[in-house]
Every structure is written in structure tokens, then in C-alpha cells.
Amino acid sequence: MSAAALSIAATSxxxxxxxxxxxxxxDDLSILQDAMGASRRVLxxxxxxxxxxxxxxxxxxxxxxxxxxxxxxxxxxQFLSFLLPGDLIGMCYQPCPLAxxxxxxxxxxxVCPAPLGVPAIEGAYRMSQALDEANLLGQIIRLGRLNxxxxxxxxxxxxxxxxxxxxxxxxxxxxxxxxxxxxADALGLTSVHVNRMLQVLRRAGDVVWxxxxxxxxxxxxxxxxxxxxxxxxxxxx
Amino acid sequence: MSAAALSIAATSxxxxxxxxxxxxxxDDLSILQDAMGASRRVLxxxxxxxxxxxxxxxxxxxxxxxxxxxxxxxxxxQFLSFLLPGDLIGMCYQPCPLAxxxxxxxxxxxVCPAPLGVPAIEGAYRMSQALDEANLLGQIIRLGRLNxxxxxxxxxxxxxxxxxxxxxxxxxxxxxxxxxxxxADALGLTSVHVNRMLQVLRRAGDVVWxxxxxxxxxxxxxxxxxxxxxxxxxxxx
DNA sequence: CGGCACATTGAACCGACTCAACCTTCGTGG
DNA sequence: CCACGAAGGTTGAGTCGGTTCAATGTGCCG
Numbered sequence: 001m002s003a004a005a006l007s008i009a010a011t012s013x014x015x016x017x018x019x020x021x022x023x024x025x026x027d028d029l030s031i032l033q034d035a036m037g038a039s040r041r042v043l044x045x046x047x048x049x050x051x052x053x054x055x056x057x058x059x060x061x062x063x064x065x066x067x068x069x070x071x072x073x074x075x076x077x078q079f080l081s082f083l084l085p086g087d088l089i090g091m092c093y094q095p096c097p098l099a100x101x102x103x104x105x106x107x108x109x110x111v112c113p114a115p116l117g118v119p120a121i122e123g124a125y126r127m128s129q130a131l132d133e134a135n136l137l138g139q140i141i142r143l144g145r146l147n148x149x150x151x152x153x154x155x156x157x158x159x160x161x162x163x164x165x166x167x168x169x170x171x172x173x174x175x176x177x178x179x180x181x182x183x184a185d186a187l188g189l190t191s192v193h194v195n196r197m198l199q200v201l202r203r204a205g206d207v208v209w210x211x212x213x214x215x216x217x218x219x220x221x222x223x224x225x226x227x228x229x230x231x232x233x234x235x236x237x
Numbered sequence: 238m239s240a241a242a243l244s245i246a247a248t249s250x251x252x253x254x255x256x257x258x259x260x261x262x263x264d265d266l267s268i269l270q271d272a273m274g275a276s277r278r279v280l281x282x283x284x285x286x287x288x289x290x291x292x293x294x295x296x297x298x299x300x301x302x303x304x305x306x307x308x309x310x311x312x313x314x315q316f317l318s319f320l321l322p323g324d325l326i327g328m329c330y331q332p333c334p335l336a337x338x339x340x341x342x343x344x345x346x347x348v349c350p351a352p353l354g355v356p357a358i359e360g361a362y363r364m365s366q367a368l369d370e371a372n373l374l375g376q377i378i379r380l381g382r383l384n385x386x387x388x389x390x391x392x393x394x395x396x397x398x399x400x401x402x403x404x405x406x407x408x409x410x411x412x413x414x415x416x417x418x419x420x421a422d423a424l425g426l427t428s429v430h431v432n433r434m435l436q437v438l439r440r441a442g443d444v445v446w447x448x449x450x451x452x453x454x455x456x457x458x459x460x461x462x463x464x465x466x467x468x469x470x471x472x473x474x
Numbered sequence: 475c476g477g478c479a480c481a482t483t484g485a486a487c488c489g490a491c492t493c494a495a496c497c498t499t500c501g502t503g504g
Numbered sequence: 505c506c507a508c509g510a511a512g513g514t515t516g517a518g519t520c521g522g523t524t525c526a527a528t529g530t531g532c533c534g
Contacts, residue, residue, distance in 0.1 A: 054472060070378055073464045078381040080374050093363040096472040100371040126330040134337040136373050137317050141307055143380035144315040144425035148490070179512065188381035193490055195514060211499095227310045235291060235333040385522070416480065430522055432482060448531095 012036065013166035014062045017086025020165050021131075022124035035115040036062055042109045049090055049103040057113055058091040064109030065177035067186075068101045079186035081135060082106075082159065082178075086166045088114055088128050107177045130233040135162075138231070143188045148197045150226040151187040156207060157228055160216055173215040249273065250403035251299045254323025257402050258368075259361035268352050273299055276349040279342050286327055286340040294350055295328040301346030302414035304423075305338045316423035318372060319343075319396065319415075323403045325351055325365050344414045367470040372399075375468070380425045385434045387463040388424040393444060394465055397453055410452040 011019075015032050018024065024032075039062055042048065048066060049055060061083055068080040080101055083089055089103050091114065115121055138158060142151045159176065163169035180198065181191040189197075201207040206222050208215040216222060223230075248256075252269050255261065261269075276299055279285065285303060286292060298320055305317040317338055320326055326340050328351065352358055375395060379388045396413065400406035417435065418428040426434075438444040443459050445452040453459060460467075 052469070068374075070374070072378070072382060076382045078378050080377050092367065094367045094471050094473075095360070097367065098469050098472050100367075100468065100470060101374055123332070130329065130331045130334065130337075133370075133373075136370075136377070137305075137307065137338055140317050140373070140376055140380060141309070141315050143377060144423075145309060145313045181512080186381075190491055191513085192492080192515090196490095199514085231337065232289070232335050233337060234331050235335055236331075418480080427523055428480090429482085429524080433522095436482085 012062060012085070013168050014060055014086040017166035018121070018124040018128070021127035022120055024120050024124065028118060028120045031115050031118055031121065035060070036112045039110050039112040042105050042111060044105055044107045044109075046105050047102055048105060048109070048111065049099045049101075051099050051102040053099055055090045055092050055097040055099050058116070059089050059111045060114045061085050061087050061089065062110040062112055065106040066103055066109055067106055067182075068103055069185075070101055077185045078188070079182065081132070081139060082186070084159075084162055084166065085168060086128075087132070088125055091125060091129065106182070127234065131231065134231045134233055139186075146226065148187070148189055148193055149200060151189065152183065152194065152197055153201060153206065153222050153226045154228050155183070155187060156214060156216060157219055157223055157226070160214075160219060161230070171215075172217070172219050173213060175212055176209075176214045177212070249299060249322070250405050251297055251323040254403040255358070255361040255365070258364035259357055261357050261361065265355060265357045268355055268358065272297070272352040273349045276347050279346045279348060281342055281344045281346075283342050284339055285342060285346070285348065286336045286338075288336050288339040290336055292327045292329050292334040292336050295353070296326050296348045297351045298322050298324045298326065299347040299349055302343040303340055303346055304343055304419075305340055306422075307338055314422045315425070316419065318369070318376060319423070321396075321399055321403065322405060323365075324369070325362055328362060328366065343419070364471065368468065371468045371470055376423075383463065385424070385426055385430055386437060388426065389420065389431065389434055390438060390443065390459050390463045391465050392420070392424060393451060393453060394456055394460055394463070397451075397456060398467070408452075409454070409456050410450065412449055413446075413451045414449070 011029065011033070014036070015029060018032065019029065042064075048059070051070065063085055066083040066087075066089070068083065069077060070080060071077050083103065089111075090099075114125070135158060138154070142154050146154060160169050160172055160174060163174045164172075168174055178186075180194045183189075184191040184194045187194065198207065198209065202209065205217060206225075208217065222228075248266065248270070251273070252266060255269065256266065279301075285296070288307065300322055303320040303324075303326065305320065306314060307317060308314050320340065326348075327336075351362070372395060375391070379391050383391060397406050397409055397411060400411045401409075405411055415423075417431045420426075421428040421431045424431065435444065435446065439446065442454060443462075445454065459465075
């Protein structure tokens with residue numbers, strides 16, 4: 001194992017994810033480490049970005065989970081996507097950007113300003129952005145054409161894939177920052193129905209969920225069962 | 238009315254939309270006009286971009302409707318978004334991009350290569366991209382938290398807003414390239430149910446749909462009824 | 475006039491929701 | 505160390521929005 005690879009392995013999940021998206025030189029890695037020196041800790045249930053308000057500079061999630069969310073006038077809540085360590089938020093290219101969705105922390109989150117102007121790192125951002133979009137499309141498929149059981153399985157598979165990139169899911173087992181109600185609000189279901197379908201998945205041996213830890217004993221089989229295809233956004237690599 | 242404004246008014250819907258998204262100088266407009274000289278006509282039901290394949294260079298839709306679509310292994314179809322004149326397709330920033338969704342023409346479409354390297358025009362592209370993302374989020378809300386009637390109304394309102402930008406909807410009345418089955422496949426419903434809910438909207442006087450022409454007698458009232466908020470992606474302007 | 479695509483209708487069915495109760499876990503303070 | 509409360513998970517029974525399937529209607533184009 002090379003020295004560079006070792007330093008990646010020893011580094012934070014966020015850096016790990018970005019390094020997996022684009023080839024980063026030791027210099028790039030240390031720029032990321034420096035940026036994380038300016039990290040800020042944010043309590044759970046705080047707004048990082050507020051819908052309709054100006055977007056603050058781009059930030060990198062260093063630790064913890066957040067979610068893009070929209071609340072309807074009558075109180076209905078819809079999670080649009082989940083944001084995990086290594087994900088970017090507030091990266092916009094239009095002038096004077098206004099946020100089109102609120103971003104709220106789900107547990108205690110650490111964020112830092114996303115370093116700009118470094119070509120290799122910007123390359124990783126572009127990959128990240130492409131993956132984000134692919135995941136949004138995945139969310140549309142889930143809500144539009146999958147039934148409740150498939151929705152739950154598909155989302156857990158997505159989270160597992162994404163957390164694996166950051167080294168936060170090992171052997172298809174990861175800490176989840178969601179409860180059944182949040183899952184319901186992401187999947188267009190009620191928490192009661194999520195509960196029942198989760199039991200079905202558990203009894204089938206497809207999902208093990210104890211406390212805040214989820215394990216997917218056979219992701220490949222589960223993926224086949226719900227018709228999930230792995231996301232690829234580039235032919236490079 | 239200035240000479241520039243006149244020339245915009247006289248120009249194609251696609252240019253009209255881009256000019257509405259960013260301030261374009263006469264030079265920029267003529268670059269767009271030139272690009273449209275290399276237009277290509279594509280028959281209905283043809284793939285402009287194929288999922289999993291490399292993305293061809295970015296293109297501008299000059300005329301006609303297209304849609305991003307995904308087909309599940311078992312044949313279920315989900316339209317992810319609709320693409321109208323002035324919309325961009327295939328604009329990617331990662332290296333060697335692979336398409337994450339198929340783009341298919343819905344009727345006869347005219348496309349041209351999107352001119353690159355012109356700052357003002359690229360500015361319009363960025364605005365367009367931001368709107369695209371906002372519309373994807375809108376689609377998630379529709380599928381996740383709106384009922385059938387609200388979904389239909391919300392989508393028609395979105396189409397009306399977008400077509401108005403391009404000058405293709407006048408007095409809230411526009412030509413629609415969709416039938417009830419396509420609407421169903423976009424909204425996660427069956428065509429039978431779309432038919433029934435459309436009748437409800439018609440009887441309530443909220444939608445007039447005759448042949449391929451749709452009119453929304455009172456968009457503001459309808460928007461209030463389904464809780465739709467207008468999209469804003471920039472504080473500029 | 476025939477045929478095709480699309481729209482419309484009816485009746486039975488079912489997946490997911492609603493509402494309300496109850497249970498479990500866990501942290502906290504007496 | 506136990507009592508308590510809060511948050512989240514579980515269960516049951518009834519209801520409903522949307523689906524399914526199959527038939528019928530309608531407009532258009534060659």
C-alpha cells in the first residue's frame with residue numbers, strides 16, 4: 001500500500017468519499033484537511049440552508065446527516081434527499097442564488113466551507129453533483145413507480161452504497177440517522193406502513209435493523225428483487 | 238420598445254426563453270441564431286440520449302417536446318421530467334459523462350448544438366440548470382405528497398409557467414404534447430385515474446382541455462388550491 | 475368506410491391510510 | 505436503584521384513494 005493510499009485510509013469519511021470520486025494528490029488532500037480546520041458544529045434539527053433565502057457559500061458535510069426537505073402549507077413534509085458525509089451543500093452556479101429547498105440537520109452535524117479553485121477538488125465536486133442528480137432521479141422512480149416494500153429496500157440500498165464510498169458502511173452494515181417516521185416522509189408513506197413493510201423485509205431476512213444500525217445481508221439479491229441498477233455517471237475509471 | 242427587444246420578440250421560443258433567463262446582447266442572440274442554423278430534425282419517439290451510454294455534446298431544444306424517462310425491468314415506465322423548447326439536454330460537467338436517464342422525443346423535435354464559451358449564454362445555461370433542478374424537486378413533491386388531483390394541476394401549472402417563459406403559452410393557454418397515458422406515467426398514476434381526475438378539474442372549471450390545447454382559466458387560484466409556490470432560483474432581477 | 479389511437483365508463487379489488495391504543499427502550503432525576 | 509416520562513416502535517380494525525380489467529365511445533386520417 002502506498003503512502004498516499006495510507007493517508008487516505010486514515011482520513012475522515014468526507015475526504016475518503018471525495019478521494020473516491022476523483023484522483024486527489026497529497027496536496028489536494030491537505031487542502032481538504034486544512035478546510036476542515038474551519039469546521040463548525042451544528043446541533044440536530046437546525047437549518048443549514050433556508051428555502052427562498054440566499055444560499056451561503058458552498059459547504060462540505062464532514063460528519064453527521066442532513067436532509068433537503070420541503071414542508072407544504074398544510075404541514076405535510078417531504079424529504080427530497082439525504083445528505084451524508086462528503087456531500088456538498090449550497091453549490092450553485094447562478095448569480096445571487098436563492099435556495100430552492102431547506103437543508104436541515106438530522107443529527108449533530110459538522111460542516112466546513114468547501115475549498116474552491118483547486119482543479120482536482122473541483123473535479124470531485126462535479127462528480128458529486130452528477131451523483132446527486134442521479135440520486136434525485138432515483139427518488140422520483142421510488143415515489144412514482146415502486147411499491148412501499150420496494151421503496152424502503154431501494155432507499156436502504158442507496159444509503160448503503162453511498163456510505164460505503166465514504167467508508168461509513170462496512171460489510172453492508174451502517175449507522176442510520178433516520179427513524180421510521182423520517183423514512184416515511186422520504187418515501188411518501190406513513191410511518192405505520194413503513195413499520196409493517198419493514199417487518200416484512202426483516203422476516204424475509206433482507207434487512208436487519210437493530211437500534212440505529214442497519215445491515216443488509218445480501219444487497220445484490222435485494223437489488224435484483226426491487227429492480228435497482230447501480231448508478232454510473234462516468235466512463236472514466 | 239428597443240431594437241433589441243423587438244428582435245427578441247420576433248425570435249424563436251428557444252431563444253426567447255434563454256433571453257428571459259439572462260441578459261443577452263444582440264451579439265449573443267446572433268450566436269444563438271447561428272447555432273440554430275445547424276439544427277437537426279428528429280422524429281417522435283426517438284432517443285436523443287440513451288441511459289448508460291456516453292452523453293453526446295450538449296444540445297438545445299429548438300422546437301418540440303422531449304422527456305427524460307426510465308423504464309423498469311418489468312416494463313413500468315416513469316417520466317422524470319419534460320423538456321421544452323429552450324431547455325438544454327446533455328449538459329454535463331464530469332469527465333466522460335454517462336447518461337443517467339434516457340431522453341426521448343415526444344413529438345417531432347428540432348435540436349441544435351448548444352453554443353459554448355460565450356459568458357452571457359453560459360449564464361443563461363446556469364439559470365436553466367438551476368430551474369431544472371427546482372423542477373425535479375417539484376416532481377418529487379408531486380409524487381411524494383400530493384394526491385392525484387393536485388398532481389395533475391401542479392404539473393399543468395408548471396408546464397404553463399415554463400411555456401410562458403418561451404412565449405409558447407399565451408393567456409394561460411398552450412399546446413400540450415402529452416396524452417393522458419403519458420401524464421399518468423409522469424405522475425405515478427394510471428391513465429384511467431388521470432382521466433377521472435381530469436374530469437373533476439374540468440367540471441370545477443380549473444382546466445379546459447380540448448384536443449391538444451390546454452387552458453388554465455385561473456392559474457393563481459389553482460396554484461393556491463394545490464399549494465404550489467412559484468419557483469425562484471435567483472435574487473438577481 | 476374502416477381502422478387506429480385515445481378517451482371514457484363501470485364494478486370489483488387492494489395497497490396504503492387513519493385513528494387509536496399499547497408496548498419498549500432509554501435517559502433522567504428523586 | 506427504581507419511578508417516571510418522552511420518543512419511537514408495534515398492533516388492530518375500519519376506511520379510502522387509486523388500480524385493474526374489460527368494455528364502449530369518439531375523433532381522425534387514409
